[in-house]
Amino acid sequence: MAASIRGDVSKFKQTVSRMFEKASQIKLDEESSARVAELVDSEVMVLNASQLAQNQKRRADQFTISIHSSFRHWWDFVLTVSIAYVIVMTPIKVGFDVQSTGLGYALDAIVDVIYLIEMHLIACTYYYISLNQSVHTTWAPEIRTSDSLGQQYMDAFYFAIMVTTANDVNPTTPIEKLFTSVMLFVGIVINASIIGSAANLLANLDKEEIARKNQMDSINDYLRFKKVPLVLQNKIRRYYDYALTTRLQDPTESIFADLPDRLKLLLKLNLHSEFVRKVPLFRALSHAGVVAIIQCLVPIVAMPGEIIIVCGEIAREFYFIKTGQVSLCVPGLVDNIPLGNLGEGSFFGETSLLTGEPTTAEIKAERVCELMYLSKDDFETIVDKFPTFFLAVRRISESRMQTAQNIQRMAKMNRRPTQMFKFKKLSLRTVAQAAVLKARMGSRLETVTSKNTGTSSRSGGRAGSLIGGGKKLLSAGRRKSMAAFNVNFIERLSLAQARQLTHLRAMRDMQSNMEEDVFWD
Known part of the structure; x- marks a missing residue:
């Protein structure tokens, strides 16, 4: 009996102890649950505060673009189209010179x-990724929030340039590697676009220079x-260099040859408007007269030291100076007497x-x-049709002639003793040369006459022609004895004489007075 009572008491004690242990365990569980609930509540509060702060920051910054925004979607579409345009058009432009x-x-x-x-968006993306990574970034440059906004943006933009130009930025995390790979592809397309545009621009800028260089190389070769x-080579190079640089050719006769008459005339007058303003003589003409002269003018270039008009020749052209300067001189007994210079807007040959x-x-x-x-025929026609132009030209011509006579008179007075002495020496030399030439021709004529005594009238005619030729040679006492042919005599010709010989294609085109002209002196 007692033993059973003790067993029941022990069981009761065990049951009570288990109940107390269970109650304590429940209490511990409740306390842990309460602590977990408190932690969850605190984290939720922190997240809410963070989310609220981010939302407030987004609302405060109007230039922040969400990656899920519609603008970003449209921008990706525009960028894709631009990349496709560059990929297609750049090879076409570079390869086919479009x-x-x-x-x-x-x-x-x-x-x-x-x-x-x-590039700006790439910089902003790099900034966003660098700030939101859980581990320390290995990219360079490093974004530091302690720096100013300007410094942070410069670092981000510098990184954008680095990553799009295939520089090593040392990506380590998966997101860094993915971003770097995508940006390298974008950088290839951007560089191709920039290089293609730059090459196209340089080709357009240097196109004229390249064409000029190619033509000069052909000429030099x-x-x-x-x-x-070499002296003649330098003169030719200098002319072509000037002609190609200034575009001397009239565009209305080549590039704009198919323009309507009105547009062609307007273009030509606009191209010569500055020249018309420089020439005071045009003020004596009506609008029709100015247009008529402009239409008849022929451009020509004279190189430094080139003789434009030779003293003693019959003028065939009336010149205007568009650019440059010419010198005038009259022959003296010893050397030439300078009369002065003429500049832009002046004229001569009248x-x-x-x-x-x-x-x-x-x-x-x-x-x-x-x-x-102006050719001689055009000048005479304009003088007949526009009397005011004729009066202005004649007045200026008379003034120039009077000035030249005064200068010559003063030069003679200043140099009379020396000039008289040299004039006598030159006269004696000329007389001696004429006497020798006359003796030679006389003996030659006597020989021919003796051989042809008693011949027909045809032979007599030949002798007469030879005698006439001898008289012609004797009349040219100042002319030098015949020497070997020298091409440098061209340097002493005027522009009109050189042009006449250049365009000579048949002997009938040669002027009849060339033998007596100063052409060959």
Whole structure:
């Protein structure tokens, strides 16, 4: 009996102890649950505060773009189209030398702007990834929130340039590697676009220079191949260099040859408007007269030291100076007497055209001159149709003749003793040469006459022609004895004489008075 009672008491004690242990365990569980609930509540509060702060920051910053925004979706579409445009058009432009004009030029400009904006977005993306990574970034440069906003943006933009130009940025995390790979592809397309645009721009800028260089190379190769003298080579190069640089050719006769008459006339007058303003003589003409002269003018270039008009020749052209400067001089007993210089807007050659007498002065180019000339027929027609123009030209011509006479008179007074002495020496030399030439021709004529005694009248005619030729040679006492042919005599010709020989294709085109002209002196 007692043993059973003790067993029941022990069981009761165990049951009570288990109950107390269970109660304590429940209490512990409740306490832990309470602590967990408190932690969850605190974390939720922190998350809510963080989310609220981010939302407030987004609302405060109007320039923040969400990656899920519609703008970002549209921007990705625009960038994709731009990349496709560059991938297709850049090889075509570079390979086939296609020039961008009009709409194509506008599209190129838009694509360039899009790529600049994309560089900004790449910088912002790098900034966002660097700040939101849980581990320390290994990218360089490192974004430091303690720096100013400007410094942070410069670091981010610098990284954008690095990652799009294949520089090593040392990506380590998966997101860094993915971002770097995508940006390398974008950078390849951007670089191709920039290089293609730059090459196209440089080609357009240097196109004219390249064409000029190619033409000059062809000219130099030909001159060297033909072994042309170096002095003449330099003169030819200098002319072509000036002509190609200034575009001397009239565009209305080549590039704009198919323009309507009104537009062609407007273009020509606009191209010569500055020249018309420089020439005071045009003020004596009506609008119709100015247009008539402009239409009849022929451009020509005179190189430095080149003789434009030779003293003693019959003038065939009336010159205007568009650019450059010429010098005038008259022959003296010893050397030439300078009369002065003429610059832009001046004219010359009018005196001989008005009087029909040989020119009394030599005109030479002091530097490269662009001249415009009227032919003798055009000058006479304009003088007949526009009396005011004739009066103005005649008045200026008379004034110039009076000035030249005064200068010559003063020069004679200043140099009379020396000039008289040298004049006598020159006269004696000329007389001696004439006597020798006369003796030679006389003996030659006597021989021919003795051989042809008693022959027919035809032979007599030949002798007569030979006698006439001898008289002609004797009349040219100042002319030098015949020597070997020398091409440098061309340097002493006027522009009109050189042009006449250049365009000579048949003997009937040669003027009848060439034998008596100063052409060959």
